[in-house]
Amino acid sequence: MENKTFTLTKKTIAVFVVMIAIGLIALAFGFLSDINGKRIAANLLLNSYYFLSMGLIGLFFVTVHTIAESGWHTSVQRIGEAMSAFIPVGGILLLILFISGGLHQLYEWTDKDHLDELLLKKAAYLNEPFFYLRFAIFFIVWSALAYYVRRTSIALDKLGDVKYLNKLRMLSAIFIVFYAVSSVVSSWDWLMSIDAHWFSTLYGWYVFISMLASGIALFILILFVLKKMGYMGHVNHEHVHDLGKYLFGFSIFWAYLWFSQYMLIWYANIPEETVYFYERHKYFENIFYVNLVLNFAVPFLLLMARNTKRMFTVLVPVAVIVFVGHWVDLYQLIMPGVVGGENSAIGFLEIGLTIGYLGLFMIVVFWALSKAPLVPKNHPYYKESAEYHTHY
Amino acid sequence: MNNYITAYYSDEEDLLKGLKQIISKGLKVNDVLTPFPVHGLDKVIGLRRSRLTRVAFAGGAIGALVGFLFQAWVFTNAYPINFGGKPFFAVPSFIPVTFEIAVLFAAFAMVFGFLIHNKLGPGSKNIIHDERVTDDRFLIVLDIKGEANDKIKSIETILSDAGAQGITIKE
Numbered sequence: 220m221e222n223k224t225f226t227l228t229k230k231t232i233a234v235f236v237v238m239i240a241i242g243l244i245a246l247a248f249g250f251l252s253d254i255n256g257k258r259i260a261a262n263l264l265l266n267s268y269y270f271l272s273m274g275l276i277g278l279f280f281v282t283v284h285t286i287a288e289s290g291w292h293t294s295v296q297r298i299g300e301a302m303s304a305f306i307p308v309g310g311i312l313l314l315i316l317f318i319s320g321g322l323h324q325l326y327e328w329t330d331k332d333h334l335d336e337l338l339l340k341k342a343a344y345l346n347e348p349f350f351y352l353r354f355a356i357f358f359i360v361w362s363a364l365a366y367y368v369r370r371t372s373i374a375l376d377k378l379g380d381v382k383y384l385n386k387l388r389m390l391s392a393i394f395i396v397f398y399a400v401s402s403v404v405s406s407w408d409w410l411m412s413i414d415a416h417w418f419s420t421l422y423g424w425y426v427f428i429s430m431l432a433s434g435i436a437l438f439i440l441i442l443f444v445l446k447k448m449g450y451m452g453h454v455n456h457e458h459v460h461d462l463g464k465y466l467f468g469f470s471i472f473w474a475y476l477w478f479s480q481y482m483l484i485w486y487a488n489i490p491e492e493t494v495y496f497y498e499r500h501k502y503f504e505n506i507f508y509v510n511l512v513l514n515f516a517v518p519f520l521l522l523m524a525r526n527t528k529r530m531f532t533v534l535v536p537v538a539v540i541v542f543v544g545h546w547v548d549l550y551q552l553i554m555p556g557v558v559g560g561e562n563s564a565i566g567f568l569e570i571g572l573t574i575g576y577l578g579l580f581m582i583v584v585f586w587a588l589s590k591a592p593l594v595p596k597n598h599p600y601y602k603e604s605a606e607y608h609t610h611y
Numbered sequence: 612m613n614n615y616i617t618a619y620y621s622d623e624e625d626l627l628k629g630l631k632q633i634i635s636k637g638l639k640v641n642d643v644l645t646p647f648p649v650h651g652l653d654k655v656i657g658l659r660r661s662r663l664t665r666v667a668f669a670g671g672a673i674g675a676l677v678g679f680l681f682q683a684w685v686f687t688n689a690y691p692i693n694f695g696g697k698p699f700f701a702v703p704s705f706i707p708v709t710f711e712i713a714v715l716f717a718a719f720a721m722v723f724g725f726l727i728h729n730k731l732g733p734g735s736k737n738i739i740h741d742e743r744v745t746d747d748r749f750l751i752v753l754d755i756k757g758e759a760n761d762k763i764k765s766i767e768t769i770l771s772d773a774g775a776q777g778i779t780i781k782e
Contacts, residue, residue, distance in 0.1 A: 482703050488695065523668070525660070 225450055227589045235582040242575010249568045260324035261557040262569055263316045265549050266576040268409055269430075271309030273580065276434025277302025278365050279398060281372070282391035290603035291461060294454050297593050298441050300372060302434075303365040304587035305580050310358040313409070317354070322347070325557055328415045337416055345412055353408055357401045364394045369587075372595070379597035402427045410549075413556035417495045421480040426552070428476055432469040432514065433545035435462060436538040441584065443535050445593075453594055456529045457608045463528030467518055470541060474515035499551060502560025506551050513544030546573065614782050615641075616755050616766060617740045618775035619748045623649045626749040629773035630655050633751070636769050642752040644744040663721055670720025671713045678712030679705055740781060751775070 249259045280299040284292040292299075323329050328338050328345040338345070368390050375383035403423025411422050419425075439462050445451045484492045499507055517540050527533040554563040595601055620626040623645065630652075634640060640656050643649075652658075682705045686692070691699045726732040744750045751770075755763055763780070770778050 478703075478706060482706070485703050486697075488697075525664070 223592050223594050225445070225585070225588045225593055227585050231448075231585060232582065235578040235585075238574050238578025239582070240575075241571050242573075242578060245568050245571025245575060248571070254568060255558060255562050257324045258558045258562060259568065260316065260321040261553050261563075262572050263321060264313075264325055264409065264557075265546075265553050266573055267309055267313040267316055269433075269546060269549055270305060270576050270580045271313060272430035273434050273437050274303050274305035274309055274365070275361060275398065275402070276431055277438070278306065278361075278368060278394065279431070280434070280438065281368060282394045282398075285387050285391040286395060290600035291458060291607045293595055293598045293601045293604040294458050294607075295438075295442060295451075295462070296372070296595065296598075297588060297591060298438055298445070298584075300369045300591075301584045301587035302438070302441070303369065305583045306365045307358075307362040308579070308583055310362060314354065314358070317351075322350075326412055326415065328412060341415065345415060350408060353404065357405050360397055360401070364390060364397070368394065369591075372598075373591050376592065376595045376597045379599075381599065384599060402430075410552055413553060414495060417492065419480055419484070419492075419495075421476060421483075425473075425476045425480055428469060428473045429514075429545050429548050432466065432473050432518075433542050435465045435469060436541040436545075438462060439466065439534060439538040440542065441581075443531055443538075445588075446531075450593055453605060458604070459531065459534065460525075460529045463522055463534050466534070466538060466541060467522040467528065470515060470518035470522075474511070474519070477511070477515075498555045498560060502563075503551050503555060506547060510544065510548050510551060513540050514548060517541070517544070613758075613763065613780050614754070614756050615738075615740065616753045616763065616770070616778065616780050618751045618753075618770040618773075618778045619741060619743075620751075620774070620776055621747060621749070623749055625774055626751070627651065627655060629770075629775060630751065632773040633769060638753060638766060638769060640751055641754045644740065644750040644752065646745055646747060646749070649749070663725060666724035667717045667721045670724075671717035673720075674716025675709050675713035677716070678709040682708055741779075755780070 246259070246263075248254075249262070277299040280292070281296050281303070284296070326345075328334065328341065329347060334342065368387065371383050371387045371390060374380075375387060406423045406426040410426060411418065439459070442451060442454065442459070442462070446454070481496070484496060518537050521533060521537050522528050527537075550565070550569075598604075618629075620629060626643070626645070626649065630640065630643070634655070634657075643652060643656055645652070683700060686701070686705075687699045693699075694701075694704070697704070740752055741748055741750050753766065755766065758766075767778055
């Protein structure tokens with residue numbers, strides 16, 4: 220029989236600790252060299268937001284399948300739960316960044332004495348006490364729901380009582396409703412308010428779907444790593460196929476939202492809106508197109524066929540590309556506003572810090588995975604998942 | 612002229628068991644008609660995956676190309692109009708139409724590809740082997756066009772050995 224419980228070996232921990240060390244070296248390098256403070260803050264925001272969102276997508280995956288009464292996901296739901304363990308960590312990192320001076324580096328609306336007319340009108344929403352209040356609400360509700368969803372799911376596995384499934388459904392419904400609003404509002408607060416004069420009503424969904432696509436990519440990668448380590452034998456290519464479909468579909472949906480936002484602004488040609496893309500075309504032209512290729516063209520063309528969605532040999536490289544691609548997407552959302560075209564680049568700071576954050580994320584996820592059996596064999600739908608197979 | 616031999620079952624478990632036996636004897640099953648989808652039937656009769664997706668891809672690719680090139684030709688050569696100072700060759704404004712034409716062509720390719728391949732559509736002649744296949748019968752159809760009489764006899768024996776409840780030879 221295969222291993223049912225994941226054990227975190229010293230070797231695995233060592234790999235992640237080295238990754239975190241690279242991140243810390245990159246951060247120290249950023250502070251010691253003459254790199255602009257804004258660039259360091261922007262990088263910390265980028266990675267904190269990215270990996271916090273990965274955690275939220277893990278929870279989203281579990282909850283949305285729970286309220287949809289889905290069966291197949293139960294084989295892999297432990298990965299989603301484990302990803303959600305990063306939510307408190309990511310939230311604390313983001314809070315540390317904000318209170319240690321990052322807020323003033325990142326957002327121009329925090330400079331109360333130099334607000335222009337437009338920002339004064341927005342001051343009822345964009346002010347520090349209200350910003351921190353929203354942050355606190357999001358952070359507390361997300362962390363609490365992540366904790367309770369996981370605890371209920373493990374209780375369901377241990378005791379096999381249907382009342383835990385009903386409770387899980389209840390918690391899932393609360394999370395979905397709350398996350399529908401909070402994912403949008405938090406992206407306004409943390410990302411869109413960088414360019415405080417500019418606005419887009421589509422922005423929140425655009426960011427959410429970007430995170431959803433890369434969250435699924437990371438989900439696939441974690442599943443692949445676990446399989447390589449000899450776990451997750453109960454997950455067959457039918458489950459992988461469904462994850463591949465998600466990656467394919469959400470990548471197309473991301474392109475749809477990207478284009479919807481871009482074309483309306485391009486077509487209306489109103490200066491206060493086009494200024495956003497003016498900066499991105501002028502200094503970030505390569506990234507602008509790379510973003511589209513990595514996040515749309517690659518998954519669209521490579522995952523279109525049925526077989527490529529079912530084989531790790533194609534799916535894993537595509538997942539890596541999409542994961543990197545949405546990092547680039549987030550980069551072009553944050554950098555032009557905070558750092559500006561002349562001062563930003565992708566160097567050791569950016570890459571090293573991302574590796575560090577990835578190491579921290581993985582160590583939290585793998586720690587959470589080792590705390591519960593990988594196979595939720597008492598889940599009422601587990602048998603359905605084990606025997607699941609898609610026709611087309 | 613005898614063209615088809617059909618054998619019916621009234622239970623899908625018997626059908627699957629019988630089918631396996633028939634196929635192991637080396638007979639080629641042309642079609643199985645059932646009132647509802649039977650799990651595992653595709654594998655037993657060795658159906659290949661539908662190739663309709665390839666037709667759809669080809670249709671979509673052609674549609675995208677046609678849609679894009681047509682607009683590019685119209686708005687640069689045939690009838691250039693200045694829309695709010697935008698360039699004549701304005702790719703973002705071509706995308707929605709390109710997408711729609713691609714979807715339309717893919718859908719048409721699938722519908723007509725399906726109809727043509729299955730010889731369906733207006734004026735096509737339907738062969739109804741047994742009216743009760745939409746009700747409670749599971750029917751196996753074998754092609755016996757141009758087979759000798761003793762060969763047909765042996766097929767009939769194999770079918771009745773495999774538990775078929777009724778065997779009919781049809782033109």
